[in-house]
Amino acid sequence: MPETALRDSQNSDASDVAGYRVPYRVFTDPEYYRREQENIFQGATWSFVALEAEVPEPGDFKSTFVGETPVIVTRASDGKVHAVVNRCAHRGALVCREVRGNRPNLECVYHQWAYDLEGNLIGVPFRRGLKGQGGMPGDFDMKQHGLKKLRAESIGGLVFASFSETVEPLRDFLGPIVIEHIERIMCKPIKVLGDQRQHVHGNWKLYAENTRDPYHASLLHLFHNTFGLYRSTQTGKSVMDANKRHSLLYSIAASNDDAADKQAYGDSRTFDTEFKLQDMSLLKGRQEFDDGITLVILAVFPNLVLQQIQNTLAVRQTVTRGTDGFELVWTHFGYADDDAEMQAIRQKQTNLIGPAGLVSMEDGEAVEIVQRAIIGETEAESYIAMGGGRAEDADHLVTEGSIVGFWENYEKLVGYGTTS
């Protein structure tokens, strides 16, 4: 009888080929999700929580999340931005139930414990009891019962928060390349244009991969490629910070060469010369930056993308919702000094991005078809090798190097091994 031992066709005999592999179980096993909350989101990292422009005035607050943990971002009377866990120090109720607003202090509705905007406990009803009865114990110390505070720091109007006492300062965590590109986009006062929210039925890390992946953008997104908003043939780079946590991907649309690009893409589905727009005004933008860069995807570990696509500017925040879901919150903005024409350009170009975006709606489906295919798979691994399969910078856009960088950090923080 011939040998019929089943080989794992996913791992197969390709194990000698250079490339990076990620076990699919990290996207489905709750054990990893639990460790991510602890070691990444509650660990020695900085998560994006708000734009300063969302809480411009003292008393302004915004409810958001770090990982899955509910957090309130406030601007206190000292003018500084603070972040606290949205959980009452009494018996754990949500203190802040609205998405946003303005209040002189934070008050829990359950038993009306009141906190100042920095999270310090300032009032407990019936603290001394009523008619000599009840009341809190004599040694009750208000100072011990504030809301749990996070560290909060901002750069260029982007507010980050951390649960860690020991994490490096935000500037060091981000590194010079990320700071340079935050400051490039946040170069003057901004105006928030609104929010878009999208629930994707897939693991949050699939989106972290997606936003570090210049390889897919012209192959999945026909609109990008056909209209030359993004092509892998463009002049651009895919680079990381020194720790390879974060990824900067940028490209310059002026480098398009339609004839040569057509050859490069051959008969690819996504280079469609037949597709013409009836209303070309959608693509009539304005050059805003002297460097000619028309697309920036700055993926900041663990939960932020800062983006410029043509004249659209936005932050995208990832909120984890279990192993197989995450919410993506897009906050679009322009500059405070945008003239009427620029405002109109931005409004029209919002058609390009977000959950209904002509160049971005595909990413939700890309994440979901992976999640659906890897269900129940405990051993098989993905194979990441475009550009060499190592966490290396590239001065071109035919690489998956930054994805490997993400995973090397993940391995350090969470690990691939199971405890069971």
Place this chain on the structure above:
Amino acid sequence: MDLAIFERLRLQHLATELNAIHAEWIDDDRLEEWPELFTDDCIYKVIARENHERNLSLSAIFCDSKGMLVDRIISLRKANIFPVHSYRHILGPTRVVSEHELKITTQTNYTVFMTRADGRTEIYNSGKYIDEIDCSGERPLFTSKVAVFDTNVIDTMMVRPI
């Protein structure tokens, strides 16, 4: 019957019917015909209630010409990748809010159910239409259609018009 009331009922009927056709053509995937319900320089906007109520302009879909509606549909057919799905609109009564020289403003509540390839049907998007309809021509047309949706979190993506 009071003539004014009769005229109001006539306009309400025209608006109700136009909305019914709008829903029907989208649900039946007659998307190539859908722009024909709009004037050439129409506005078509799908906006989250949380933005609309803050007077923020940011919309999921924003078109300011019939050409842009056509482009959305061509993009859906030729460019975009999305989960296989269909819509079913359920419309509430249409109320005429105001009328001026056969140009009316109306409001209609709607719910869109989505059915995915696995056969499950879920509430996808719920909100209200604020419409401006020109009833002075041979058939009524939307000069503006704004769908303000309560469902601030969009499930996966939005590619079909609401």
